[in-house]
Amino acid sequence: MKIGRTFRKTLPPATHELLRAIGMLSRDLGYRAYLVGGIVRDLMLGRENVDLDIAIEGDAERLARTFARKTGSRMHSPTRFGTCKLESKAFGTLDIAATRGESYRASGALPNVVPAQIGEDLCRRDFSINAMALSLNPGSYGRLLDPLKGAVDLKPGKLRVLHAHSFEDDPTRMLRGIRFAARYGFTFERGTSLLFGEGVDRAFLKRVSGKRIFTELKLLSREQEAARAFVLLRRHKVLESIDPAFGWSEWKLKHARRLEKAIDVFGESAPTGFLEEWRAWFAVFFAGVGRRKCDRLVAYLNLPKELRKICTWTAVELRRTLPRLERLDSSRAYRVTKLLSDVPPEGLIHLYVAGGRRERNLILTYLNDWMHVRPVLTGGQIVGLGVARGPQVGRIIESILKLKLSGKLLTRADEASYVRRRAGSARES
Ligand code: ATP
Numbered sequence: 158m159k160i161g162r163t164f165r166k167t168l169p170p171a172t173h174e175l176l177r178a179i180g181m182l183s184r185d186l187g188y189r190a191y192l193v194g195g196i197v198r199d200l201m202l203g204r205e206n207v208d209l210d211i212a213i214e215g216d217a218e219r220l221a222r223t224f225a226r227k228t229g230s231r232m233h234s235p236t237r238f239g240t241c242k243l244e245s246k247a248f249g250t251l252d253i254a255a256t257r258g259e260s261y262r263a264s265g266a267l268p269n270v271v272p273a274q275i276g277e278d279l280c281r282r283d284f285s286i287n288a289m290a291l292s293l294n295p296g297s298y299g300r301l302l303d304p305l306k307g308a309v310d311l312k313p314g315k316l317r318v319l320h321a322h323s324f325e326d327d328p329t330r331m332l333r334g335i336r337f338a339a340r341y342g343f344t345f346e347r348g349t350s351l352l353f354g355e356g357v358d359r360a361f362l363k364r365v366s367g368k369r370i371f372t373e374l375k376l377l378s379r380e381q382e383a384a385r386a387f388v389l390l391r392r393h394k395v396l397e398s399i400d401p402a403f404g405w406s407e408w409k410l411k412h413a414r415r416l417e418k419a420i421d422v423f424g425e426s427a428p429t430g431f432l433e434e435w436r437a438w439f440a441v442f443f444a445g446v447g448r449r450k451c452d453r454l455v456a457y458l459n460l461p462k463e464l465r466k467i468c469t470w471t472a473v474e475l476r477r478t479l480p481r482l483e484r485l486d487s488s489r490a491y492r493v494t495k496l497l498s499d500v501p502p503e504g505l506i507h508l509y510v511a512g513g514r515r516e517r518n519l520i521l522t523y524l525n526d527w528m529h530v531r532p533v534l535t536g537g538q539i540v541g542l543g544v545a546r547g548p549q550v551g552r553i554i555e556s557i558l559k560l561k562l563s564g565k566l567l568t569r570a571d572e573a574s575y576v577r578r579r580a581g582s583a584r585e586s
Pocket residue numbers: 193194195196208210281282283284287288327329330333
């Protein structure tokens with residue numbers, strides 16, 4: 158079967174040129190080259206995907222090095238599974254790996270790999286929809302290889318594992334399954350659903366390192382449909398099987414659902430790049446869980462420093478900060494600004510979600526106006542106006558900020574005359 162038309166139409170001509178060139182090189186070296194994995198699935202769904210994964214029946218590293226030399230692209234050293242990443246301005250990135258078979262010594266451990274033909278390589282994959290390949294060699298360019306009937310599952314939107322031990326071999330496939338289910342609105346096929354349930358009951362995911370769980374949760378948080386993914390995680394009780402600290406209260410789930418709209422609102426009010434959306438989504442796992450559980454999860458997932466700060470804030474400080482914000486109103490711009498300027502942006506959005514209408518409005522005013530208010534005069538200029546160097550300068554800067562936030566000291570001249578007055582009264586006293 159050829160998916161010729163879709164293939165031709167969906168990929169830009171430059172990508173075809175690139176793939177044909179790989180196919181020709183592969184033929185010249187006596188190999189076979191295939192486009193594999195997610196991009197084949199997305200081509201068939203008519204969805205954009207720019208990750209080009211190439212599988213080679215042959216010496217992949219030799220092909221990758223030759224191709225890099227011919228195209229003047231940069232090649233990174235091969236990964237532990239022999240994947241060579243090529244980078245070039247002309248085509249972005251390209252992953253080239255040898256076709257391989259895998260065996261698992263222990264559930265949740267990384268696999269042993271051996272060279273294999275494409276058929277076996279497709280059998281080691283997670284779901285049938287991810288186990289299709291398109292031939293790239295001349296003469297069969299664009300021919301679909303689908304021995305596991307991925308195309309049949311793609312139509313009704315079914316996720317089907319390739320054998321009964323799939324989740325046990327590699328439990329991260331359970332989280333990958335949730336990711337694809339959320340992204341495409343797919344469901345698990347009956348047998349797979351039973352195996353998934355067994356995986357949860359027997360807590361397969363506990364056998365995987367926290368580091369790998371973190372990688373998967375990060376990918377989930379990057380999904381457009383992250384909220385849907387969280388609903389599925391809860392429905393299938395996936396994370397609770399790792400640690401009850403991951404449990405979903407009604408409040409937490411509602412919180413996750415409201416985050417989507419909040420992200421849109423922040424997009425309109427906050428400066429560009431203020432928020433890293435995936436981190437805001439990731440922090441949902443920690444929303445309101447409290448100090449003890451938070452410390453446990455942070456250590457287990459081995460979170461990087463910045464993310465640890467955001468998650469800890471959302472787990473612990475969110476509950477403390479909200480009542481403090483509730484006691485303020487728009488006449489207390491300085492106090493609100495002081496309170497909110499200490500909150501990481503991805504924590505602030507959780508405060509917005511947790512707050513009532515009044516608190517939300519205060520946060521929006523902070524984002525639109527108050528956070529941008531700064532004294533025009535620098536510390537050096539304040540000294541130049543007669544203030545002695547030392548802590549006094551910082552105190553004056555703070556006073557200027559306070560006055561500006563209450564609508565006074567509108568211009569630079571206002572600030573300067575205020576500083577002169579303070580310098581004068583300091584000299585007199
Ligand atoms: P995405 O669109 O999210 O990038 P993808 O399917 O391209 O999804 P990758 O992680 O880039 O996912 O992996 C590429 C391919 O490698 C998958 O399509 C699948 O065939 C295979 N694969 C990846 N991870 C696993 C796994 N844990 N077990 C089995 N096969 C896997």
